[in-house]
Amino acid sequence: MNAAHHRVWAEIDLGALSRNAARMAARVGPDCRLLAVVKADAYGHGAVPVARALAQDPHVWGFGVGDSGEALELRAAGITAPVLILGAIIPDEVPMVVRHGVAAAIHSLDRIRSLEAEAEGQGRRAKVHLMVDTGMGRLGAQPARALELARACQVSPWLELEGLASHPSSSRPGHPFLEVQLRRLQALTQELASEGIVPPLVHFANTAGVLGGTGTSLSLVRPGISLYGIVPHDVEPLAGGIEPVLSLHTQVVYLKDVPADTPIGYNGTFVTARATRIATLPIGYADGLPYRLSNQGRCLVRGALAPIVGAVSMDYTTVDVGHIPDVTVGDVVTFIGRQGEGRIRVRELASLVGTIPYEIPCSLGRRVARVYRRGGDVSASAAAVLRPELRQGVADKLDDFDAFGEQGAGARS
CATH class of the missing domain: 3.20.20.10 (Alanine racemase)
Incomplete structure (x- = not known):
């Protein structure tokens, strides 16, 4: 998926979802x-x-x-x-x-x-x-x-x-x-x-x-x-190879070279120890990136780990990419999932912020575009998924839609 289409997006692998369902079904009675x-x-x-x-x-x-x-x-x-x-x-x-x-x-x-x-x-x-x-x-x-x-x-x-x-x-x-x-x-x-x-x-x-x-x-x-595809580390051997379905990405929107002793972000909670390059990413706690990842989380840029420096703010996060060659504006940044040889799992983020893995994907905000993939087919469906604030619209639509009239009842049986 071309990062230029979204500021921040979660890619959902529907093929992996179906395979996970089959794995669960294989464990139950006939x-x-x-x-x-x-x-x-x-x-x-x-x-x-x-x-x-x-x-x-x-x-x-x-x-x-x-x-x-x-x-x-x-x-x-x-x-x-x-x-x-x-x-x-x-x-x-x-x-x-x-x-x-x-x-x-x-x-x-x-x-x-x-x-x-x-x-x-x-x-x-x-x-x-x-x-x-x-x-x-x-x-x-x-x-x-x-x-x-x-x-x-x-x-x-x-x-x-x-x-x-x-x-x-x-x-x-x-x-x-x-x-x-x-x-x-x-x-x-x-x-x-x-x-x-x-x-x-x-x-x-x-x-x-x-x-x-x-x-x-x-x-x-x-x-x-x-x-x-999300289970605790000690449960993974029991899970029979279930696959992660979601990956979370953003892109570099700004790069800045800074000298040593430069404070980064709100309240200067991080100060550079050396001259380095700071990448600004358009993802923040309003998108579901936990604030507690400030100065301790990591992401993948060009397949290499880049540390979060400074506070995660509502709309933006800053990372140190001074050790990664050739980073450019528009580069894809991965917070969950694989990039090159690198990988970050949901449970790793959860462990860093002291929560359970369930909370991480459940916290992803409405600004995060959901991009659905099955095999080679990719579709961006953020607008198609009705969010809680649109539920009144759902109710209005349902006023004119009876899912179980005579035809619906027959279709269900």
Whole structure:
């Protein structure tokens, strides 16, 4: 991709994404499919293009999102595959969720009643997945309470208890408490079956469960970060060669030769020890480059590592390129990914700033163009991915778009 087209861009390899999905599918039972998690704008990769890329994959049953806005964004983009809101919904969201055939995770009798009333009012059944707290301590009904909620769904003519689920409390494959949680979910499944309540879909495993083999014989698994090729260093041997999907780039927009003892950036937190050359890059913390990389992060310029010098500011970052020959304005600069023989991984950035790898791609700002590649085909789709501030436009569009009228329902079956 020609750097001249963008100030800063994330390149998304959709081929790697599909191969990662296939690797995850190879680890589960023959009757188990993937509920691909695309919450948080597909962990910063772009939920709509990611969902479009995976929608035709036979391993993929549907998509998991964090809230109703993310679900409606997929519907507005024409995604008709099953979509499940994994988190809680609030009362004002109920009408649109029902109207557009989005399944909701339920945690309380109040939400069951509000969904039931809305479904009756619209004359269409609403699909729900009962979320059970088996040890996460966050959302989800306690197992004893979950039995009562399942009964309420079972007798309702307007609700379809499509699934039963629980949230793993660990992101570490093989953690012993994951097995405890799974046994609790299976015990509830058996208790429900004894009353003739058999949700067709039961799911538990996240990336850790898939890699550790916990919950992979159920109906669905919910891989998230592994689809995007990001795992902690000590987990990588278990990951079976999953590939990073995202790389992050900018370009040199200004070069300046400076003498020794020159302060660089806000508050002069870096002072040159020798005469050198400073490259200014049009990327800053507003784009998702962590401020804590100030004076400690690195990037790749002409395949060589260049240190960040001075403070990362809102719009710009400065790096020392005095040791790199022939740097020119317009040169591509890589903060995540490969360049020449060099490579910087997401987890390396996360370690430097004391966070988890998930946070790095999720923090990429709306000014970062997303450039999608599959094989030799490249498309810049920043404008095509609806950002949170455009969600009102999504709602307006959905007012004129019913994803699940008669035609939509037939297309889904």
